[in-house]
Amino acid sequence: MNKRLISLLLVFAMIIPLVGCGGGSSEPVMKEELLIEGIVNGENLILGSEGVELRLDPVFISSDVNARISRIFNAPPLDEEGEINLQVYDFSLEGITKVDGVIQLAIPLILAEGEIPGAAYLNEATGQWEPVAFMYDEASGSVVILTDHLSKYGVFTSSNKGKRKARLEFLGLYGEGRDEDFLEAVEEYSIGGVPASECYEIGASAVGDSLQIGADILGNITQSAGYLAYGEDVLSTIGDHVGNIGLLLSVVQIGTNIYQGKIHEAVVASLKTSFTYVMGKAASKLSSSVMSASMAAVAIVDYSINKFGTEAVEGRSEIYREAYALYHSKGNPGFKGSDYWYKTFYPMFSDPKMTEEGLKTEIDRIVVEHCNEFWLPQNEVEVADYMSQARDKFGFSAGGGLNKGLMEEISNERRSMLYQDVLPGVFNQIALRINMDNEKRLREEYKSLSDYLNTSIAFNVTDPSKTYAKHQVRFSTLNDKADAANWTGRFKDDGTLSTSFTLYGHLYSGSPNKIEIYGPNADLEKDEPVETIEFKVTPPSVDIVIKKETGRLTRLVSAKTSEDAVSNLLVEDEYKSYFAEDMHPLPMEHLLSQQPITILENNVIDVSLSGSWATDTVSGKNQYAEWSTQYKYDVKNFHLNIPITVNNDLPVIGTDKTALLLDGKGTYSYTVTITTVTTSNQEVPAIGEKAWISGSVTRTTTFTSSGDVELYTHSNAIDSSKPVTVLENGIENLETKAVVLNFQNPVNQANVVENHYLKTTWEDKTEKEETSTNEYPIDATYILDNGYQIFFKYPVE
Known part of the structure; x- marks a missing residue:
């Protein structure tokens, strides 16, 4: 497996908390400049200019709506230092702030070598930037943001030069792992019901690369309960996050690849087998998201390659077909648009208890019921009316020969049309929505890990006998990334030493688990320590009391x-x-x-x-x-x-x-x-x-x-x-x-x-x-x- 699964570069920011972006009198006022304005509807679903686009879907828009895109200046900074260059745009639909589906927003972003994309939206209620689900489209050189609400959205690039400037949850999540790696992680989960070794490997690789601490170091921490530097609570907490990230990242990547047509049918077939095992297992906190994504992924492929065996049929210009078509045309009782099918099927895809066969059977039952609705006895009067309309419209004089076989044939023609022309787009939108929700969960997991690693640990040493008053202290063992000066101090005259560090800072610097005490005037590079004391990191504090108790010659x-x-x-x-x-x-x-x-x-x-x-x-x-x-x-x-x-x-x-x-x-x-x-x-x-x-x-x-x-x-x-x-x-x-x-x-x-x-x-x-x-x-x-x-x-x- 490619160990460098995710090309995330962020990191020192784990020790730099994200600050609020509320406005003060000294902060610049946001300004906006209209980029484009126009009408969007079911026939015109895209509004764009200069590569910035608002992309809608028929599942949630059917009438004319006024849309606007504006360029924003003086937006609040993403980072404390204000050094990340955000390109910010405001997207709006008149009278609409939230939709029951997925809106796609495209913002151009050119990446230099070694750079990765980042994206965020501005929560104007809190004044803070929050993470969003997004993909980077290399062909167009733009960030495609997936969202169900409109606001101000910003994109940026991140590299080693800016690693102090952004938090993990804002960066791109798509890497170089093969489909089989992600599949194996999900299969392990499906069999055991908890994230297993492949999930940990993928998660450790992704997070280790992101945090610039290496997958091997993180893997040792998460999988070795005896790791010297950390208490059990730290080990288990980081381990849980890393396993969950590996699992969710695999689910999101599989869903994204299926949506983009980058995954082959053999992998999908194996994937469906894995999800069959998951059914009936005790639900964990991740099972709902995993299952819903799986169902969407399986269904979108199945229906797009026509697993039901339906074929497009050229209808004959008969009066019954025309009457049937009139009944199902827009404005008439039989009309069911994409929005109807989306709202009907989305809850079924989101139900983790729904099996693959059960899902297909229920979908087809609803579709067949819709296709046969016209022929129901209670609609006899309406059928006669639509027959009359058809005669008037097309000049037919008669329409004899209606029988059960013809009714089934006409209904099957509509069923085929729905599966060929309408429902694939609906299923695409459902898959996109579920994958967006899963990516939100993934970014929440990243943020949760980010917040945990940003925990400040108080470190206090007390020497009651004052033996080491004014003595120098250095943490050990530090790696070559550590700034040794930041991990060096001196006891006060009263025999105390106090400092603090974050879990991330401790990890990044090599997870030192000892302090070495040197004489007041010792050369720390040449002299030997007079005392070495081991410790374990156990939030919220590490408290060491040096006891000069009765000892013995050894x-x-x-x-x-x-x-x-x-x-x-x-x-x-x-x-x-x-x-x-x-x-x-x-x-x-x-x-x-x-x-x-x-x-x-x-x-x-x-x-x-x-x-x-x-x-x-x-x-x-x-x-x-x-x-x-x-x-x-x-x-x-x-x-x-x-x-x-x-x-x-x-x-x-x-x-x-x-x-x-x-x-x-x-x-x-x-x-x-x-x-x-x-x-x-x-x-x-x-x-x-x-x-x-x-x-x-x-x-x-x-x-x-x-x-x-x-x-x-x-x-x-x-x-x-x-x-x-x-x-x-x-x-x-x-x-x-x-x-x-x-x-x-x-x-x-x-x-x-x-x-x-x-x-x-x-x-x-x-x-x-x-x-x-x-x-x-x-x-x-x-x-x-x-x-x-x-x-x-x-x-x-």
Whole structure:
């Protein structure tokens, strides 16, 4: 399916409410200039000049009526800024303001590339412009407005340049979707009784394009109840509107295509099958409009291609036919004009309970009854009178031979004439009227969605502890359409933040569902936020209270970076550089810098960490030799088991800081293997023949340690002259600098394996290789001293 179903471009206007257009003393006064005036009647149904036309239909006009079209100047603006260029005309029929049918008004409007048409009528009682049903006729380059009342009508163009200037319900609704797409949407509805996936897809595409937010975004919102940014009420409301718009848009488009002859018979046949399923289903708020449009669409096609099998018959000039014709001529009792048939059949088409076959049967019953009326016994006297008139008019002397067969033949001739010549125009007018009514419903649905998305949401944040006073705030995550400055603010001195936005503005900017809080002087593009708070949009307001309640430490993050941990590993002497065989604390602290420890909700640390790290090979050359060196550690199991008895993260009263009360005792075990490789290549001074020596030493040290640990804080009083006091909502005069892991009572073991390799090469190319391996324990008591401490960050960033 073509995802770009509707080429509507509007949109920022969702956040710009339409203002009233009532006149004030400073507003210009409307002026009108007569364009054309003339008489319209059943034979002359069009009044026009310069491409502006008033088009009537025989179903609602039979006598002479004076008609006028005037050009209007200084009409009230459609948009608040008054930047939309409206072409406004006043259409009037003397003594008539509303008709029981459809008047067509044509106003020329040339569209540039990328522009779409818009139309509206001025409600002079309220002074506001209101949407109308209309089509754009590309052949004539004009907007054709469908209406049942006359007033001042305006047309305009809209493009990206004017997207702030008009609301959705005023713009053209006809797009590039195929008939089969619209048909599938209606069929889904007919089977399930509610708008289904195809309705949502069509609606999301149409509205998404119109609102410049994309069909995919809107589709996610309407079909995913778990969408992060919005509450259930928002999701369901937008979803209902989008589904209804997709359904109604499909119905209107099908009706329009049928009326314009753009839909083929096979699609109509399938369409009729769909509507058969709808019969008898529980009525929804849309079923009446859907059904009435379907009946009109089916009937107009059926009758125009003569499904009743009637054929035009050339009448013979017999006295009975002439008498019959006189009876049905204008001014006589049997005359039934288009207005009669319209008023008779329109209620039947509008009845959602009327089936297709029932509709056809009832129409034909009424038509046949009308055609046979002349022969009824009670009309015998009138028949004789019309026979006499026929003799006088045409000079017939007799008319014998009247029988039942001839009566049926004459009646069928009229029935055929009605279906061929009169009723198709009536059915066209009915279809036009019902489609106009459905388009009004569609535009009402668009307006309802427009109004809902224009809802203003109050957004309030309160920080009772004033921790974030003067801190900066930015909504996140914003898309590339958002103006970030409009979504950025600052807490007041009292710890409050207040703003507002519309649902549409929120959607358009990427549906941000978090606020990020930054320091007062932070660079929002470079610095990290100090706090991130999620929220859901729930009209009419979003209210956030930042509670600095008693928290807990949730992670141990090493105070040393990985660079800090290995900063002194390379040692240099006068001969060469080499890596020290540090077994502690380097491997442990470097591993912790890479792997923070999570403290679970049960306040028990029970983790086993493993990891490896190696340096690049470092090489060099001095007056003695060329050399290289490498280092690698392998921690196979660094295990901590620490039940924590106290873990309270408390606000420090009167500051933006927190302090930590922490106490835990447990055990540890630690196994690490250190491998160092040192190589050397040098020329050996000799009395006789020269020699070159290259060699390497690979030293592998395995160290194990186990014992006890304590976990506590490094804290001190902010003011040493005052006591530290724990209160119900925080703590006074305490500052926590770090969290300490203290190793106690270590039991250590270590052993070393050395592999030596030496290769000597003499001038005569003779070589000698020597290898040796030594393994021995070493004194490990000094490696991990009792009371060694590792520091972790506080606060954790």
